[in-house]
Amino acid sequence: MSKSKSETEDSVLKRVSSPQDLKGLTLDEMNLLARELRQTIISQVRVTGGHLAPSLGVVELTLALHKVFNLPKDKIVWDVGHQTYAHKILTGRKDRFNTLRQLDGISGFPKRSENPCDCFDTGHSSTSISAALGMAVGKHLQGDPGRVIAVIGDGSLTAGMAYEGLNQAGDLDEDLIVVLNDNGMSIAPNVGALNKFMSRALSGKAYQGFRKDVEKVLRGVPGIGKELIDLARRSEESLKAFSTPGMLFEAFKFNYLGPVDGHRLDRLTETFEMVKRLKGPVLVHVLTQKGRGYEPAELNPAHYHGVGAVKAKDAPKQPPSYTSVFGRTMVELAGENKNIIALTAAMPEGTGLTEFSQKYPERFKDVGIAEQHAVTFAAGLACEGYQPVVAIYSTFMQRAYDQVVHDVCLQNLPVVFALDRGGIVGEDGETHQGLLDISYMRCVPNMAVMAPADEDELRHMLKTALEHKSPVTLRYPRGCGLGAELKGKPLVLDWGKAELRREGSDCLLLGIGVGVKAAEDAAFKLQEKGHDPAVINARFAKPLDEELICAWAEKTGRVVTIEENVLAGGFGSAVLECLNNRNLLDKVKIRRVGVGDTFVRHGSQAQLRALYEVDADALEKAALELFD
Numbered sequence: 001m002s003k004s005k006s007e008t009e010d011s012v013l014k015r016v017s018s019p020q021d022l023k024g025l026t027l028d029e030m031n032l033l034a035r036e037l038r039q040t041i042i043s044q045v046r047v048t049g050g051h052l053a054p055s056l057g058v059v060e061l062t063l064a065l066h067k068v069f070n071l072p073k074d075k076i077v078w079d080v081g082h083q084t085y086a087h088k089i090l091t092g093r094k095d096r097f098n099t100l101r102q103l104d105g106i107s108g109f110p111k112r113s114e115n116p117c118d119c120f121d122t123g124h125s126s127t128s129i130s131a132a133l134g135m136a137v138g139k140h141l142q143g144d145p146g147r148v149i150a151v152i153g154d155g156s157l158t159a160g161m162a163y164e165g166l167n168q169a170g171d172l173d174e175d176l177i178v179v180l181n182d183n184g185m186s187i188a189p190n191v192g193a194l195n196k197f198m199s200r201a202l203s204g205k206a207y208q209g210f211r212k213d214v215e216k217v218l219r220g221v222p223g224i225g226k227e228l229i230d231l232a233r234r235s236e237e238s239l240k241a242f243s244t245p246g247m248l249f250e251a252f253k254f255n256y257l258g259p260v261d262g263h264r265l266d267r268l269t270e271t272f273e274m275v276k277r278l279k280g281p282v283l284v285h286v287l288t289q290k291g292r293g294y295e296p297a298e299l300n301p302a303h304y305h306g307v308g309a310v311k312a313k314d315a316p317k318q319p320p321s322y323t324s325v326f327g328r329t330m331v332e333l334a335g336e337n338k339n340i341i342a343l344t345a346a347m348p349e350g351t352g353l354t355e356f357s358q359k360y361p362e363r364f365k366d367v368g369i370a371e372q373h374a375v376t377f378a379a380g381l382a383c384e385g386y387q388p389v390v391a392i393y394s395t396f397m398q399r400a401y402d403q404v405v406h407d408v409c410l411q412n413l414p415v416v417f418a419l420d421r422g423g424i425v426g427e428d429g430e431t432h433q434g435l436l437d438i439s440y441m442r443c444v445p446n447m448a449v450m451a452p453a454d455e456d457e458l459r460h461m462l463k464t465a466l467e468h469k470s471p472v473t474l475r476y477p478r479g480c481g482l483g484a485e486l487k488g489k490p491l492v493l494d495w496g497k498a499e500l501r502r503e504g505s506d507c508l509l510l511g512i513g514v515g516v517k518a519a520e521d522a523a524f525k526l527q528e529k530g531h532d533p534a535v536i537n538a539r540f541a542k543p544l545d546e547e548l549i550c551a552w553a554e555k556t557g558r559v560v561t562i563e564e565n566v567l568a569g570g571f572g573s574a575v576l577e578c579l580n581n582r583n584l585l586d587k588v589k590i591r592r593v594g595v596g597d598t599f600v601r602h603g604s605q606a607q608l609r610a611l612y613e614v615d616a617d618a619l620e621k622a623a624l625e626l627f628d
């Protein structure tokens with residue numbers, strides 16, 4: 001008796017626990033498996049959240065790569081790594097897939113420590129070609145025949161680093177395979193001249209149609225049809241150069257193959273079987289649809305790029321996020337100040353700038369995934385008298401550090417760095433935590449560093465930063481605010497002044513950013529234990545309000561700082577330096593609460609704050625130690 005359709009479907013994924021299990025599958029079985037993988041991904045992301053549309057778009061591509069190549073001997077470097085859910089399921093993590101992005105569960109990104117088939121850790125974009133080239137050269141030197149494949153999206157191809165990799169790879173003529181996963185989208189629709197060129201060339205159906213028509217006519221020529229076709233194919237090269245995306249990659253000395261339909265398993269496997277035998281650098285151009293197989297994601301791939309877990313219907317309404325308050329304040333301030341220009345590096349929605357982009361399209365620039373360029377571009381705008389606000393996640397700003405130092409701070413240009421996701425971000429984990437920025441910005445001459453205690457203070461800080469005619473970093477966290485009332489117009493705060501929130505006599509709890517709420521919560525608990533803590537909202541990590549801080553440090557004799565940043569070089573270090581400079585360290589005991597010398601993994605923000613001891617409990621504990 002033949003099996004029912006659903007029994008057959010069920011059985012394919014059940015039979016697959018490693019890429020080896022794909023080798024004997026038929027095309028029909030592979031197509032069924034693609035469907036099952038999609039169902040598994042969709043239902044899991046509903047529970048844990050995650051990068052849904054990118055992962056759905058590459059299901060067939062992943063299957064074809066695993067069918068043709070042999071991991072872990074061959075290697076796939078996934079750019080960004082946010083599209084690897086099918087890869088994870090196929091490489092022995094099916095049974096742990098329900099722990100995706102959870103504390104102690106599997107990561108949402110490739111991790112060498114997690115599985116031998118993850119050959120390179122990613123999370124930030126556009127590193128894959130360079131890493132894969134390094135591996136290819138390493139293999140070459142060792143005489144290892146394994147193949148190396150970089151899979152990079154069209155969005156990630158807007159970053160300069162990708163071209164640095166292509167440039168060297170073409171020159172070295174190494175055996176490297178680059179798969180361009182072209183879905184026309186970054187998180188938002190992709191931008192840039194090259195993107196326009198690629199889509200124009202691809203939609204040049206005229207060329208494809210012309211080619212077919214010519215072949216048809218030539219075939220009909222009795223006796224010499226074949227020779228004429230060969231001749232036409234040879235001269236086609238020059239025609240192609242004017243009208244296909246291949247032109248770009250061929251200039252880098254890559255062999256270009258494609259475009260291939262990225263949802264046709266037969267075409268993909270055929271292509272990779274051929275590519276496997278080719279020597280030198282090869283680029284395979286694959287066309288996919290972001291969100292494929294899940295209608296809401298197909299219709300709105302930007303929204304479904306990364307989603308949270310589906311919320312219960314009766315979940316309480318949350319206060320507005322810091323991001324949305326930033327976005328609204330930008331719109332408000334730009335109405336009064338025509339010099340404000342908002343910049344994003346491929347994250348208009350993530351940085352809260354969508355409304356700004358609609359209201360002031362002339363004064364909004366999405367530069368693509370090009371943080372370095374964004375910063376130097378801002379420096380140029382500032383030279384022309386504009387006030388650029390560069391809104392970039394804290395973690396991605398790391399990439400543009402020299403531009404911050406050399407192009408902005410050295411010239412003391414008035415650029416505002418709005419660093420969203422400053423602090424613990426949660427489920428994205430190690431690659432995305434924004435835990436270094438206070439340290440890396442504080443040490444740069446001319447740079448000021450502020451962090452708001454709540455979403456209302458964020459408004460005032462943005463106004464203050466724009467009034468200041470030097471570089472300013474304004475960092476704020478991922479997620480919703482405290483529910484602070486947003487009333488009145490944004491005000492200019494006293495420059496470099498902290499805010500005394502509570503007077504006290506036996507210790508000083510000194511917070512910055514989200515640390516201020518933790519300080520107030522810890523103060524409450526310490527009071528219940530008979531202590532009398534003072535609480536200060538520092539507002540500025542630089543310039544520090546040395547007068548207020550030292551006065552209360554001396555009065556209380558005990559100081560505990562708290563920040564969501566690494567301890568090394570952070571806000572607490574600034575306070576320690578200040579007490580030392582004023583020779584107060586023999587009179588004042590100090591402890592610092594922050595993240596130690598470690599990378600913070602994935603989990604919920606609350607779990608991680610507790611685990612890495614950067615919450616009110618940790619602050620209370622540190623304060624109590626000072627009374628021992």
Ligand SMILES: Cc1ncc(C[n+]2csc(CCOP(=O)(O)OP(=O)(O)O)c2C)c(N)n1
Nearest residue numbers: 054123124125153154155156185186187346
């Ligand atoms: C350096 C850096 N900047 C920004 C991001 C945020 N980001 C993650 S995925 C993405 C879009 C990537 O587009 P593409 O490579 O085309 O992949 P797709 O999501 O379309 O599959 C962006 C901007 C990042 N991961 N790294």
Ligand SMILES: CC(=O)[C@@H](O)[C@H](O)COP(=O)(O)O
Nearest residue numbers: 080082123306350421428478
């Ligand atoms: C993969 C990536 O880098 C982004 O998609 C990132 O995960 C977005 O983070 P948020 O969810 O905090 O916007």
Ligand SMILES: [Mg+2]
Nearest residue numbers: 153154155185
């Ligand atoms: Mg894309």
